[in-house]
Amino acid sequence: MKYNIRKKHQQFAGWLPAVIFFLTANPGVFAGERDSLVFVAYGEQRKERVVSSVSTVSGEDLGKSQVSTLGNTFFGRFPGMTVIQTNGEPGYDEASVYLRGQHTLQSNTCIILVDGFQVDAFSQISAEEIESISYLKDAAALALYGISSANGALLITTKKGKNTGKKTNISLKARYGLHTPAYLPKFEGSYNYALLYNEALQNDGLPVMYGDKDLQGYLSGSDPYYYPDVNWYDEILSKTSDIQDYSLSFTGGNLHARYFVMAGFMGYNGLYDGTDQKINSNINFKRINFRANVDVDVNSDLSFRMNLGGRIEDRMFPNTATATMWQHMATYAPNLYPVRTPDGKITGTASYPDNPVGSVLEEGYGSRHTRNVQAAVTAKEKLSFLADGLSVFASIAFGSNYQNGYNKQKTYAYYEPIKTISGTGQDSIYYVQRGADTDLTVSTGNDAENNRMEIHAGLEYEQSFGQHDLKALLMYRQSKRSNFTEQSAYAKRDFLGRIDYALRDKYLAELSLAYSGTDNYRPGRRFGFFPALGLGWVLSKEDFLQNLKPVDYLKIRGSAGLLGNDQGAARFAYNQYWGPASSQGYYFGTGVTYYEALVQQAVANPDFTWEKALLYNIGLETELFNRRLSFTADYFFEDRYDIPVSNTNTLPSFSGITFSTMLNRAEVNNRGIELSTTWRDRAGNTGYFAGAQFSFIRNKIVESFEAPHREAARYTQGHSVGQRYGLEAVGFFRDDTDIALNPVHTFSNVRPGDLKYKDQNKDGFINVDDEVPIGKPSVPEITFSVNTGITWKGFDLELLFDGNANRNIYLNGYMFWPFINDYNISTWAAERRWTPETHSEAAFPRLTTQANPNNYRASDFWVRNIYVLRLRNAELGYNFSGNWLNRAKIEKLRVYVSTLNLLTLSNLDADVDPETLSVGYPTLKTFSVGINLNF
């Protein structure tokens, strides 16, 4: 096997020079092209032989972003992948990753494999242990994952040892960064808050709350206890906080054994100020990763591979939930209370007891401790005595994840300021104690554990017969995943086969077959057959293109196949369950004797089955102009059917069922294009490259099996998954005449300055029947990125921009509802608010202190289609050179500075971060310095 690869390396040497050229200039920048091998399902393939749609990114590229979770390094790297991060809390900031958008009404979760074995989560694997990640997109690439494949797969391959002779390559990396929130909204101070609150009360026809004396007090700010003016962000957040990561790896080996050993540490501090991590805690995340991958050739036929990876994750956080914490910081009015009493005690009121400063400093902390181990052993034996090129292999893999929690908690006394007038007529204030100080109590819990066990065994065959190259795989796989909160483990079993054929390196074909089953379906209906065929044609090898100078390489490929998706399905829905249930029964007799009853639970669906996807893909790969320009394009169409939907919406009530049953009834079509291109060149001692990626993906619900609606506009059928519905706003009510002349708005009594809606069904009433589809889907249809770099002498500079568009967001909740529950008001809302004077240019409804179901509901006023463009990474590095390096036995020394999320550009007209909408922990902006040292 290994021999063959090497042989093919040589064959492949034809298109290496360009790559090597840039590698010598700066290996770091061009790591993506370093290896011409592509990792695919249960194997690897030469890039030019690949007939399926696969995108690959190296671990080195991913490592350029200094973030705490792997998913957040994916931005802009893979064409056709949409990454959305809505929470920046260290350790809990997993991004949502959509592979080719949304395919189904059910779970869109993809499967993740590390070195061929499925794992539950990938987010805490360190980029330093990753060789590359392959994103498998089409049927030919995915078919071997059978029943779980249709949502796509991410294949993580970890680094391997190398034959380095006597030498060991030692790599030391250190990086230190400071971060701040990428964006924080701005709120009004106490004076404006009071003024606007009065205005809101007047709008509601209520008496004002703040008199002239109060306003004067807020304006002068002379008494910060009687007239507080607090910006809670300033009180809680430190200016910057830090993130640091270090890794040390050893790579080496000889002809008989090779190793890669790595250890890494990452420490990540949150933004809260003044904490000590003993009786309280900032948000804090520490992680240790280690890995030892060893390949041993016992003799010329028998080899072993042992991969061992593990990590320790420790998270700490205040006892107030992070989302609540940030809500309080954003919504607590500036004049609610001063942060502390004059003698330094925490304030609070009966209605607002959770002074954010108290929440951070006085309540103890919670922590979670996670331990994860993954181990896999593979044995491989050449069976040349049976046939040349035939080998047999077997693997066993085990993965375990364990979490426990350790919490320290206490309560504290807080003091409510009561305003009064003293005997001399002066403002005066006294404090009433509420709550009480308690000692810290320790509790443990929040335990979680899951284990995976997977076995592979099979035969491989690879041989060339003249012009014919043949490669075949026949394999058995079974896996079991257990979770200690669930009664029965998840069991899967697959029989797999694949044949690759190439004629003269020009005509390529790949047939994959999976016979794949799980325990979740009725006996006899547990297995499905998932075939896929991929075909490729390397046109550049044809005579008629041989003479066409600019074309160095040109391949077209196409694939079609049937895939399955069983994710997110209810367990054992084929089984009819009965059981006792609490307070189900009947009284008989003269007393109060209760006779327990038995209940028929959810009605079984014996035919329940997995989702199916017919997936078609065509693609083109080319290299032009001496391989300076590379270009890849893909178009796909997916017909996802048998999607489970609840029957309750469509069942007559007299069916009498209490619990819904899922039926395989819905259908979604998904289609899209993905383009990526790179230009690389060199002029003198300047090397440069510029690359761009673009994808446009749109889905449509073909069959939704939904409840009949009164108004045709309310059907989701024909629209995208995640389509939002709402009213169409046509402006603000000008005055009472305007209200009288328009249809009756039924949600609440409207006043001038409230939103006015279009009566879609022309029945004279504005109600939910007037809702229509508004805006684009919530998952962006378009994603794009630009990656560019330049090297000059020892310097290198690289920029990565990424963005998305055709995305719908809903401005909703406390950031947009000033004065509801006495929430704070943002400067943005204050400046745009409707008043009788500004009615023509107003862009925010009149202020109100009351719940306003007319204004604060989904409408195209609040639902916005946005694009976002971020400068995700920028890195400037310098490679030292000179004899002193050699004397110090240093192979390479590079120092660099980099930033994360430095710039954001968006058309969102609202004072919030376009990704998180400033709800919860913000996205972070990071400035880092780092050093890489290779011995």
Next chain:
Amino acid sequence: MKYIKYSIIVACLSALLYMPSCEDFLEKPVSSDITVDSVFASKIRTEQFLWKVYSTASIYEFNGFWSGTDNRFYHYGASGSLVSVATDELEVEGTYAAIPKYMHTGTWNASTIDPGSWAIEFMSHVCYQGIRNANIFIENVDNSPFSDGEKAAMKAEAIFLRALMHFDLMQRLGGISVVDRVLKVSTAEDVEAIRIPRSTYAGTVDFIVKECEEAAKYLPDVYEDNKYLGRIVKGAALALKARVLLYAASPLFNPPDGQPYVAVSHPQVRELIGYPSYDKDRWRLAAEASKAVLDWAERESGWCRLYDEMADKRDNYEEIFINHTCPEVILSAGLLNNVTGYFELFMLPGNVAGPQNQTNPSNHAVTFNFTKYYRKTDGSDQTWDETEGQDYPYAQYRNKLAELEPRFQASAFYSGTEWAKGSGVVYHFYETNTNLLQNVRGVGFMRKFMKNAREGSVAPRWITFRLAEFYLNYAEALNEIDGDATEITAALNAVRTRAGLPAVSYTGTDHMRELIRRERTVEFAFEQHRFFDLRRWKTAGEEGNMKGDIYTLKLYGTNSVQDATYRLEKIADRVWEDKMYLYPFRQGEVNLGYIVQNPGW
């Protein structure tokens, strides 16, 4: 040597392959799951499932929310109150007072009766859950280890309960979808296949009657001891049949003029909401069915009789509702009993019966409109000559009410009387030390069902059928076919004399109809009969019934009995539209396209 090594590898691999495949790797592990076979393989579980049928059935005809069982969402009453609040019988005041108002103000419609709404008296889909459970039981009970006789009797119970639920739907909706089998809902194809259209009204009546007759064949007349008090007896099946046939013969469904209650263009719709033409013979069927109940009680049951065992007529009447073993009751249902039981919580007035019920009593109060139906003990009408808005002395209020017949005394707790009889504690509502005056929206509070009750008292059983009904049903039906005058008056007088009123003699069909209806109104006060009686008599839309002005006698006063006064005052203006004679089907249901909506909705 080399080959030995290969053999080892191959052997290992084979073992690896064999190990998982030999045992049911993909089989669900054995656990504590109960399957349909194990349910009906066990006597205990079979019984437990029958209790499930009971608990999801509509035995209550009563606010199920208070019953503490899982059909609580089936009847809300008028939510937190009795449906009598929607008639001229009662008014309410308190936390939940706003909710029943939807029925007064005409603001209910096909969308507000969708599930999830509290403002609802009744939920058809929960009713069908009970029907489904009954069907599951009927189809599987034969597999159980009971004897054939036991199986037949238990099956008959389920058949009866299924019929009762169909009746419950029918009396509100007219002809409904009859479901007499377990509907398959597990595949997508099933969903369309089971969209059963509405049966005609006639078809629905026939189905229920047939089911009652079937059940009656196998039901026992009595259960051995009181342990199973509340289980279905033969009399219940006969009683349901009698009530169904009485309803079917009544003017709403069997209109003498052949006209539906609202204009209906399509003849098919006409058949869904009643009989398209009048047939006097329906009254004969109703009369015979009611007579059958009376005959069963007298000749077969060995226990069932009008309760008339106490010298004091008021005590005697009250006993029917609080004595769990009263021999007049053919079918009743137990209610949740505990300190904070909803029955006490909602039903006890003001704070007379304990501090807990101050939180949200519904304060059911008897309207003046309804008070006027009660006669004086001598059988004559009370003189109600008050002019609206004018003050009259408190003593006159007390005297006039005190003169009313024992059933009024048992049913209303008015100012100047004791809550607990014989306690000597007299409540004057105008006094400021109680919260009674501000909470009474009637002449007095409802007292019936709650004799001397306090918080934590054992709740009464709610009565579905009691024998008195069949005397009055018989009299009513027989009167319509100009039956034997002696029989008519005998049946009517049986109820009157038991209540302490003098007997009446025959005075012609029309007058007798008036007497019988008034007797029924009084005898079954607040028992949730009138809500449906006014509909079937087609008199709900008459002024003061479910439409128009509702009056009270309101007290005003100082702290002295001498200075207090009362006034006749209007307290409500009820909205009624004739389309409300039948309920609408849920909009979500109509949207599915197989249900024809009732006219006007």
